[in-house]
Amino acid sequence: ELREKETLLRKWSVLDFYPKDIFKHPYTKTKMGVIPQAVDNAYLEILKNSDLISVHEVYHTREEIGLLVTYPRKAQLEAKTELAKAHFSIVWYAFEEAPSIELKKNLETQKAVVEAKKKVLDDLQEEKDLLRKLQLSAEVTYNELQKEQAKNELVNGQHVFVLQGWLTTRAVDDVEVQLKEKLGEGEYVFLPLEIAEEEYEEVPTVLENNAFLQPFENLTEMYGLPKYGELDPTPYTAPFYLAFFGMMAADLGYGALLWLGTFIMLKFFHFDKGMKRNLKFFHLLSYPVMIWGIIFGSAFGADLPFQPLSLSNDLITIMILSIIFGVIQIMVGLSLGAYSNLKKKAYADAYTSHLGWLAIITGIILYVLGSMVLNISWIATIGSSIAIIAAVAIVVVTVLTSENKWGGLASGLYNLYGISGYVADVVSYTRLMALAVSGGSIASAFNMLVGFLPPVARFTAGIFLIVALQGLNIFLSFLGAYVHGLRLQFVEFFGKFYDGGGHALKPFKTYEKYVDMKQQKSE
Known part of the structure; x- marks a missing residue:
């Protein structure tokens, strides 16, 4: 809020008087406002050429011009008509003193807020034990809430209650073992039911893939989960997406950077399960990017000593x-x-x-x-x-x-x-070739551009320039490979065999924002 006010005050800070003092003049009316910036200052010229309105320019930006306009009170209607022609919009000044003074006060308040925030963060660092207790409390509270919500799903009687729900096939035996351990035999009835064909639309879906394929479940979920009984496309789309992404973003250097960045984040930082799965997804994609970079003999747009296929000579x-x-x-x-x-x-x-x-x-x-x-x-x-x-x-x-x-x-x-x-x-599918060639050509062009600089500039400003340009090309190459890879899977591939339209199983679960829970199978 302070920064928003700062933006407004900076525009009007050249005014060293309190604007509302001149708004109350008995014979003239003065207003603060803005008009749109236009070609040849057309709107400003309308006001400057007016016989009724006196214009004082306060500031210019690319979008607008800030003005103080003054006109006789007895000619308000005519003046408002001319202001409307110039698209004049009033700015309400909601401060107690002049803009220059208010700006100084605002900056001092911001500084105090920043210092107060720093003190709070320092205090929190000293209260790590308390913070951990609060995090655990949040976990417990959420889990207790889940249990209370689960009670609403029960059919209760005086001596018995009935709970019906969905379980994955592999969880059935574990649940039955736990019921036996917690309640004892004769205290419960556990009845797995066969799913009739007419119930298929109601059955939620759980994707079950190995650790390598799990990151690619993102692609399936993005398109739509399979319905019950429908084929899970994840194992079939993963190898193709790997190959296609690598081919479109092919560069040994780009792939190495992607590998290193995702490896460091996965190894040394803690993320929630969703973010960790995304990082694993891009980490896996780094390998085909490097492999195709070796095949095309390209590293940051420079040719490697060996080129099984050249992006410039082997287009066909x-x-x-x-x-x-x-x-x-x-x-x-x-x-x-x-x-x-x-x-x-x-x-x-x-x-x-x-x-x-x-x-x-x-x-x-x-x-x-x-x-x-x-x-x-x-x-x-x-x-x-x-x-x-x-x-x-x-x-x-x-x-x-x-x-x-x-x-x-x-x-x-x-x-x-x-x-x-x-x-x-x-x-x-020729887009595979097109994106590979475009990414490699742009990287080569950037290298050539910096190479044209004089030696002194090349090893000073040129270093920053090539890092910025190559960084831009890395972003565009990965973005293009990601989007076009999805397009090939969703349109050309899924359209041949996959409908989707299923809905995910939403079980009662633990919070797991601050604590990661691991499933332990019953023996």
């Missing part, structure tokens, strides 16, 4: 590699979609939406290999035959499974039009 090869990655991921997505449909016994959908397209894509790959790469005609013939038969089969299956055969024929033919969508999906 890198683009083909990007497309190959895309085709592989699309085929994996189609395979997972087919698996999900077969599991649900939706055999027709499994073929028309997934297996048929897998066959078509496989046929096209064989055709391209046979006719353009290997120059073996029989491979190309086999490939084209597979693609044609699979396409015809999509139409036939759609017709056979439709009540209206003509409608089924139209639907099957329209389904084949989806080939344009697959072409667009494959082309979308």
Whole structure:
């Protein structure tokens, strides 16, 4: 609040008198206010050219001009009309003395507040034991509140109560053991219930992955948790996201900095579980960034002595590699979609939406290999035959499974039009090459720019300049890789097999802001 007032007072601090003293003049009316800054000071000129209004400029900024305007009281209506044309806005002066005096008082008060804050922090440092007790008290209070809220969920009777809720499969045995230990046999009934298919929409979701995959659960949660019985995409998206992020941000130096920064924070600082999972996520991403940096022979935009692939000379090869990655991921997505449909016994959908397209894509790959790469005609013939038969089969299956055969024929033919969508999906993966090249080119351009400076400037101001420019490129490279990596997963990959729409299990839990709880399995 003091700083907001300081900002206002600094603007008007050139006034060494109390403004309200001149507001009360019997024959003139004076107002403090601002007008917008405009091209050629158009609004200011309106007031300066007025025969009624006297203008005193107090301050200028890029957005506004502060003014004192004075006009005769007997001509208030005409003056207000001219002020409105200039978009004049009144500033209410809510202080007791002149702006220059109020500013001095404000700065002294701020200094006193800062010193008081420092004293409080120093006192807290001396009361570490008390602080720890307060933190533990917060934990206990929250946990007691959770227990009281849990009581509202109980069906109570005079001699019995009933509690119904959700448990993960692996927690069932532990809970039963604990009930037996705490209550004793004959004092409770523990009844795990089978989930009926019509209840699937109500069942909450818990993702259960190993320590390596858990950081990538963020991606799944961002898109939407799987419904009960639906495939968890996390194990399948993690390797692709690692490879794609690394390829788009490829630089040995950038990856090393990301590794070092996340390693130091994880090793020497304490964070809550959510922040720790995010840091592990970016720590894992640092490895493919370094690996792809070695493959492209780049470190902070400088060429390494070895370059298996050059970002400047092997663009076609890198683009083909990007497309190959895309085709592989699309085929994996189609395979997972087919698996999900077969599991649900939706055999027709499994073929028309997934297996048929897998066959078509496989046929096209064989055709391209046979006719353009290997120059073996029989491979190309086999490939084209597979693609044609699979396409015809999509139409036939759609017709056979439709009540209206003509409608089924139209639907099957329209389904084949989806080939344009697959072409667009494959082309979308060229962004892997585009971002890799752009990041490397910008880093090289920054190095070149600093290299043009004279030797004295290069090793003085040039050091700060290159750090700032490379820091900017690191931020843009990681941001671009993060966002475009998400796009490839959510649109091109998840769209082939994953719906999402589940909701998370929200169990009664401990606070765990100041104390980390570890689960101990019952024996």
